[in-house]
Amino acid sequence: MPQRPDYNRDSLNSAANTFANIPLVDLVAQYESIREELDEAIASVVQAGRFIGGHQVQAFADDFASFCQVAHCVPCANGTDALEIALSVLGIGKGDEVIVPAFTFVATLEAVVSVGATPVLCDIDPNRFTIDPQRVKNLITSKTKAILPVHLFGQMAAMDDLISLAKSSGLHLIEDAAQAHDATYKGKMAGSMGDISTYSFFPGKNLGAYGDAGAILTNNEAWHIKSLKLANHGRIAKYDHETIGRNSRMDTLQAAVLSVKLKHLTDWTKKRHALAIRYTILLSGIEGLVLPNTFEDGQSAWHLYVVRIKNGSRDDFRKYLQEHGIETGIHYPIALSKLKVTTEQLKIVTNCYEAELAAAEVVSLPLYPELTEQMQDYICHHIISFF
Ligand SMILES: Cc1ncc(COP(=O)(O)O)c(C=O)c1O
Structure with missing residues (x-):
C-alpha cells in the first residue's frame, strides 16, 4: 500500500x-497523452493495407498473455463473444446451469443464455460488490457446470473461496475479467486463476480499444486451440474448416492500438x-x-x-x-x-x-x-x- x-x-x-x-x-485526454505512438501504430496498419490478422494481432496476444501471466491469449471481437466462446470451449450448453453474480453488466448473463445454458443468479457480498461464495455454495445443483465470477469495478472476487468451491464440487471456474485489467489477487493477475477467463477491451475499459475487442485466456493448450477455432470460422489453417465457429476476430487496427496502450x-x-x-x-x-x-x-x-x-x-x-x-x-x-x-x-x-x-x-x-x-x-x- x-x-x-x-x-x-x-x-x-x-x-x-x-x-x-x-x-x-x-x-x-488519454489519446493526447500518447498521440504520437498511437498515430504511428494506426498509420502502420493503414499503410500496410492489412486489416484482418497480421503480426500485430499475434504480438498483442503474446504480450497480453505474458502481462496476465497466462500461457495463451486468443484475441477476439468483444468481451461478450469471449464469454460465449469460453463457455462453448468448456462444453457448456443446453441443460447446464452456470452461477453468475446478480450485479454485473448484462453480457455475463447473456453469454450463458446464448450457449443454451441456464444462468443462476447469485447475490453479492456487499463489501466487495462481487459474487458471494457462501451463497454460491447453496445454489449448486447436479446441473451446475461452472461458476462465473466477475471482478466488478476492478475489484477481484474472493478467489480462494471460489477456487476451492469449484474444485470440491467438480465445477469449472470462468473469470469475467472485463473490468479488471491489471488487478491482482494474492499476487496473481486477474484472468490467471480460472480454467479459462475473458476480457473486454471496450473503449472505456482500463485497457480500451478504438472500437470493440476482447480476449479469451487459458493455460490449457486444448482449450486454447478450441478458442482459436471458434473465434475464426472453425479453422486454424485457411479454408480447413473443422467445426462450426464464427467470425469473432480482433481487427488488426484494434490490436495495434491495444499494444501501444498495454505499455x-x-x-x-x-x-x-x-x-x-x-x-x-x-x-x-x-x-x-x-x-x-x-x-x-x-x-x-x-x-x-x-x-x-x-x-x-x-x-x-x-x-x-x-x-x-x-x-x-x-x-x-x-x-x-x-x-x-x-x-x-x-x-x-x-x-x-x-x-x-x-x-x-x-x-x-x-x-x-x-x-x-x-x-x-x-x-x-x-x-x-x-x-
Ligand atoms: C463485466 C463485463 N462482462 C462482459 C462485458 C462485455 O464486453 P463487450 O462490451 O466487449 O462485449 C462487459 C462490458 O462492458 C463487462 O463489463
Whole structure:
C-alpha cells in the first residue's frame, strides 16, 4: 500500500479552481497523452493495407498473455463473444446451469443464455460488490457446470473461496475479467486463476480499444486451440474448416492500438490507485456516503470508483454534481434479478437483496489517469457541500 499522503480535507476549502466540465471518463485526454505512438501504430496498419490478422494481432496476444501471466491469449471481437466462446470451449450448453453474480453488466448473463445454458443468479457480498461464495455454495445443483465470477469495478472476487468451491464440487471456474485489467489477487493477475477467463477491451475499459475487442485466456493448450477455432470460422489453417465457429476476430487496427496502450497500463493503474486512495482520504467520515473498500488479499484495478448514497438521495446527489459540471454514472441501475430480460423473457424469479440494494445506491465518480488533483479537489469540494 502506498503511504498515506500528507493532505487532508481542510486543503479543499482553498481549492480555487473551478471546472466547467469533468467527464466520467476522458478518452481524448488519454489519446493526447500518447498521440504520437498511437498515430504511428494506426498509420502502420493503414499503410500496410492489412486489416484482418497480421503480426500485430499475434504480438498483442503474446504480450497480453505474458502481462496476465497466462500461457495463451486468443484475441477476439468483444468481451461478450469471449464469454460465449469460453463457455462453448468448456462444453457448456443446453441443460447446464452456470452461477453468475446478480450485479454485473448484462453480457455475463447473456453469454450463458446464448450457449443454451441456464444462468443462476447469485447475490453479492456487499463489501466487495462481487459474487458471494457462501451463497454460491447453496445454489449448486447436479446441473451446475461452472461458476462465473466477475471482478466488478476492478475489484477481484474472493478467489480462494471460489477456487476451492469449484474444485470440491467438480465445477469449472470462468473469470469475467472485463473490468479488471491489471488487478491482482494474492499476487496473481486477474484472468490467471480460472480454467479459462475473458476480457473486454471496450473503449472505456482500463485497457480500451478504438472500437470493440476482447480476449479469451487459458493455460490449457486444448482449450486454447478450441478458442482459436471458434473465434475464426472453425479453422486454424485457411479454408480447413473443422467445426462450426464464427467470425469473432480482433481487427488488426484494434490490436495495434491495444499494444501501444498495454505499455502504459501499469503506469495508468498506479495513477488510478493513487486517485482512488485520495478520494477515500478526502471523502471519509461523511454520513450517508459509503466509500469503496480495499482488501488485503489483492489490488483493485480501480476501473470505477463507486460510492453508495444512502437515504434515497442519489438522484439529488447526481443532479447537484451535474449542476457543477461533474459527470457521474450508475453501474448498474438495475440488478440482473430485476431486469426485464430476466423476469419477462427468461422468467427467472429470484430475489438478490444485496445486488438490488446496491443498484439503488451506487454512483460512479470520475476516475481516469489524466484526472488531476485539482479536478479531484473540485469534485470532493462539491460532494462535501452537497452533504
Ligand atoms: C463485466 C463485463 N462482462 C462482459 C462485458 C462485455 O464486453 P463487450 O462490451 O466487449 O462485449 C462487459 C462490458 O462492458 C463487462 O463489463
